[in-house]
Amino acid sequence: MLIHQDMKMAEVIHLNHHLLHVINRFGIQLGYGEKTVSQLCQAHDIPLSFFLEIVNTFHDPSYFPIENMLQFKASLLINYLHQTHRYYLDFRIPEIANYIKRLSDDKAFSEDIKGLLQHFFNQYTSELTTHINKEEQRVYPYVLELERFLSSEHSDQALIQRLKAYSIHEYEEDHDDVEAKLFDLKNILIKYIPEPTDSRILNLILHELFELERDLNNHAHIEDLILVPIVDKMEQAFHARTVSS
Ligand SMILES: [Fe+2]
Ligand SMILES: [Fe+2]
Numbered sequence: 001m002l003i004h005q006d007m008k009m010a011e012v013i014h015l016n017h018h019l020l021h022v023i024n025r026f027g028i029q030l031g032y033g034e035k036t037v038s039q040l041c042q043a044h045d046i047p048l049s050f051f052l053e054i055v056n057t058f059h060d061p062s063y064f065p066i067e068n069m070l071q072f073k074a075s076l077l078i079n080y081l082h083q084t085h086r087y088y089l090d091f092r093i094p095e096i097a098n099y100i101k102r103l104s105d106d107k108a109f110s111e112d113i114k115g116l117l118q119h120f121f122n123q124y125t126s127e128l129t130t131h132i133n134k135e136e137q138r139v140y141p142y143v144l145e146l147e148r149f150l151s152s153e154h155s156d157q158a159l160i161q162r163l164k165a166y167s168i169h170e171y172e173e174d175h176d177d178v179e180a181k182l183f184d185l186k187n188i189l190i191k192y193i194p195e196p197t198d199s200r201i202l203n204l205i206l207h208e209l210f211e212l213e214r215d216l217n218n219h220a221h222i223e224d225l226i227l228v229p230i231v232d233k234m235e236q237a238f239h240a241r242t243v244s245s
Contacts, residue, residue, distance in 0.1 A: 001015070002060060002063060003015070003037065003052060003055050003059055005036065005041075005048055005052065006036055006037070006038065007036060008034060008035065008037075009028070009035055009040050010032050010033075010034075012037065012055075013032075015059075018058070018059075019055055021087060022058050023055065025083035025084060026041075026044065026046050026051060026054075026080070027044050027046070028044055028046075037051070047072075049068070050072055050076055050080075053068055054222075057218060057221070057222070058218050061218070064221065064225070066225055066226065069226045070226065070229055070233075072226070072230070073147065074146075074230050074231060074234065075143075077222065077226060077227050077230070078140050078144060081135075081140070081219065081222065081223065081227070082136065082140065084215070084219050085135070085136060087215075088128065088132070088212070088215070088216075089128075092208070092212050092215075093125055093128070095208060096205060096208045096209065097121070097125070099208065100117060100121055102201055103117065103202075103205075106198075107197075108196040108197040108198045108199075109193070110194070113193055113194065117189075120184070120185050120188060121185065124182065127181060128178055131176060135171075135223075138166075139168075142163070143168070143227070143231050145159070145163065146163055146231065146234050146235070146238060147234065149163060149238065150238060150241075155242075160242050163238060163242075168227075168231040168235060171228070172228050175223065175224060177220070179213050179216035179217050182212065182213045182216070183213075185209060186209050186210070186213075189202055189205060189206050189209075190206065
C-alpha cells in the first residue's frame with residue numbers, strides 16, 4: 001500500500017516508522033495532530049508530488065517511478081539529497097560511533113576485535129565523508145549553477161566556460177558504490193567475531209548498519225537514476241544554447 005495525499009501523517013508513521021527520518025528531511029517534524037500529508041506539505045511549502053514520490057520509493061523499494069521523477073527540478077532533488085547527507089554525517093554515523101565506543105568497555109570482546117571493528121568503521125566513515133564532500137563541493141554546485149543559467153537570459157562567458165569544463169557523465173562514471181562497502185563491515189559482525197558472552201550492543205550496531213545501508217541504497221538510486229538523467233537533459237539544453245560560445 002503506497003502513501004497517498006489524504007492519509008493522516010500519523011497513520012503514515014504507524015504504517016512505516018522508517019519514514020520518520022525521510023519526512024524530517026523535508027522540514028516536517030513530529031506533532032502532526034490530525035493533519036493529512038497534503039495539508040502538511042502545503043503548510044511547509046513542499047511540492048506534494050515530490051514528497052509522495054520520495055516517501056513512496058523509500059516505503060516500497062519496488063516502487064521507483066522514473067518517468068514521474070524525471071519531471072522534478074534538479075534543485076528540488078539536490079535539496080533533499082543534501083539533507084540526507086547531513087543526516088548521515090551529523091546523526092547516523094555519530095550514533096553508530098557511540099555504540100562502537102560502548103564496546104570498548106565491554107569485557108565480552110577482546111582488544112583485538114574492538115580494534116578491528118574501530119578500524120573498519122573509521123575507514124568506512126572516511127570513505128563516506130570523502131564521497132559526500134565531493135558531491136557537495138563539486139557536483140551539486142555545478143548542477144545548481146547550470147539550473148540558474150538555464151532559467152535566466154544572461155550569457156556570462158566566464159560562467160559558460162566554467163559550466164563547459166564539467167559534465168555530469170564524469171560523476172556518473174566515478175560515482176562509487178558506498179553502500180556496498182557496508183557489506184564487509186556487517187559480515188565481520190555477523191560471521192567473524194568470536195562468539196561473545198553478550199552480543200546485544202553488536203545487535204544494535206548491526207541494526208544501525210542495515211538501516212544506513214537501506215537509506216544509502218535509496219539515495220544512490222535517486223542520484224544515479226533520477227539526478228543524472230535530469231542533468232543530462234539540462235546539459236543538452238545548455239549546449240544547444242551555447243553552441244557558438
Ligand atoms: Fe549523495
Ligand atoms: Fe553518492
